Structure formats: C-alpha cells, structure tokens
Amino acid sequence: MIANYHTHTHRCNHAIGREEDYVKEALKAGMKILGWADHTPYLFPGGYYSTYRMRPAQLPGYVKTIQELQEKYRGKIEMPIGLETEYYPKHFGDLLAFLRDFPIDYLILGQHFVGNEYDAPYCAVATDEKELLRRYCRQSMEAMNTGLFTYFAHPELIHYQGDWKFYQETMRALCTEAKSCGIPLEINLLGLGAGRHYPNRYFLEVAAEEGCEVILGCDAHSPDALNDPETERKGLDLAKEFDLKVLETVQLRSIHK
Ligand SMILES: [Zn+2]
Ligand SMILES: [Zn+2]
Numbered sequence: 001m002i003a004n005y006h007t008h009t010h011r012c013n014h015a016i017g018r019e020e021d022y023v024k025e026a027l028k029a030g031m032k033i034l035g036w037a038d039h040t041p042y043l044f045p046g047g048y049y050s051t052y053r054m055r056p057a058q059l060p061g062y063v064k065t066i067q068e069l070q071e072k073y074r075g076k077i078e079m080p081i082g083l084e085t086e087y088y089p090k091h092f093g094d095l096l097a098f099l100r101d102f103p104i105d106y107l108i109l110g111q112h113f114v115g116n117e118y119d120a121p122y123c124a125v126a127t128d129e130k131e132l133l134r135r136y137c138r139q140s141m142e143a144m145n146t147g148l149f150t151y152f153a154h155p156e157l158i159h160y161q162g163d164w165k166f167y168q169e170t171m172r173a174l175c176t177e178a179k180s181c182g183i184p185l186e187i188n189l190l191g192l193g194a195g196r197h198y199p200n201r202y203f204l205e206v207a208a209e210e211g212c213e214v215i216l217g218c219d220a221h222s223p224d225a226l227n228d229p230e231t232e233r234k235g236l237d238l239a240k241e242f243d244l245k246v247l248e249t250v251q252l253r254s255i256h257k
Helices: 019-028 056-072 092-099 130-145 164-181 189-194 201-209 229-241
Strands: 036-039 081-085 106-109 149-152 185-188 213-217 245-247
Touching (some): 185 189, 229 245
Parallel strands (some): 213 245
C-alpha cells in the first residue's frame, strides 16, 4: 500500500508505541502517505467520558507531535492529520466547532456506538436485533450525508448475527448512500488479520453489487501493523474476489468552511 489513513496513537489508551516508530514502519513498507486518525476527543455533557479516546486537552499535543514529524520527514512521506470519529447527532455540532480550531485535515467515520454513545449499545457486540442494525445504518447514512467524512472505517462493525438476507437488504441502503455520497468503504486490515467479524463477506458482496469503492486501512494500534504484507495481500485478495474497485489514495474532505 502506498497510503494508509487509519493510524492510532497511545492517546486512545489501547494503542502502543512511539509515533516516530509508526513513521519508520510506514517508510519500510514503502508508504508515501501516512494519515493519522486516532480516536477523536468528544465533548459530552455531565460526568461521562469514553475510555477509548483521547481527551479534548490532548488534541493540541497530538497535532503538535504530528507536525514535528511532518517537518522531520518532509519530502519522504506525507502525514495528514485526521481523526476517527463517530457521528453522535446530539454532540457532533459542538465537536466540529471544537475541531475547527485545529489544523485537522480529515475525518474518517468509525461508528462504534449508535445514539450518542452513553445512551446506546456498543456496535461490536453480537446481536440479532433487527432494529439495532437498522438504526446503525440510518445513523451512518446521516453521517455520510454531512459531507464531512473522507471514508467509512470498518463500515460493517455492527455485529449483527441474525438473518443474512435481512442483513444484506439493510446494509444495501448504507452502500447505496456511500456510493451516492462518493465515500469509499474500508477493508479493515486489523479485523481481517485478527479474524474479527469484519470484514464481512455478506457486506462486501452487497458493496460490490452497488458499485462502491473500497480502500485498505491498517487501523494500526501498533507500529508493526503498518508493515504487514501478508494481511495486505489478504485484503487485496478479498477485494478481487468480490470484484471491488480498490483505491490507493483518497481525496481528503476538509472540515473547515
Ligand atoms: Zn482503536
Ligand atoms: Zn481505528
């Protein structure tokens, strides 16, 4: 891969390693673009805060660290500054206003919860609830329609394990929307390498039928994840099997007005 737009840092509390070691691995792998997309800070009311994302106060340090690396590795590798972000209807507006004060180059959509997180289930827990799947799709479609997301990370994170016919019918709407919004769908290499429930073949089949474009994403939570040719090969094979068009790079969508 010449570009990966899905890279985490230790600030999310579940990724490891120094930022510069990620850069070194990306260079070893022959990458030209290393996009950072750590789990975004969020602004929640009351005492609630997620354990798997940076705090708002950590955002300046995140930006500064990447800027220093941009400077150090200028001419060798491009490093746009992004964030992996959920669309939470009640709080997305405040989040955007907050993020716009920083030189954030792009957002990728990673919808880990439906609702507003504190009031709804985690998407990656196995469920056969049809309404939850519908809700995940509706919310993701609304997110894509904001026009602010560059691509959709692990779009099949929702761990629905009921009737596959219903799954495909419901996910078809999400794929149609991605296609009409021009949003590439990610083939998530973390999930693929770890044997998680995503990438999902039923989903990829529908994505291909709807003519969606895909992009490989390392979802790196450690430096070595950026240099894993075997999993990359598996990802490309999967795309080929379903005859999906794989993008090598994406056009970043700005969040700034
Ligand atoms: Zn993560
Ligand atoms: Zn991620």
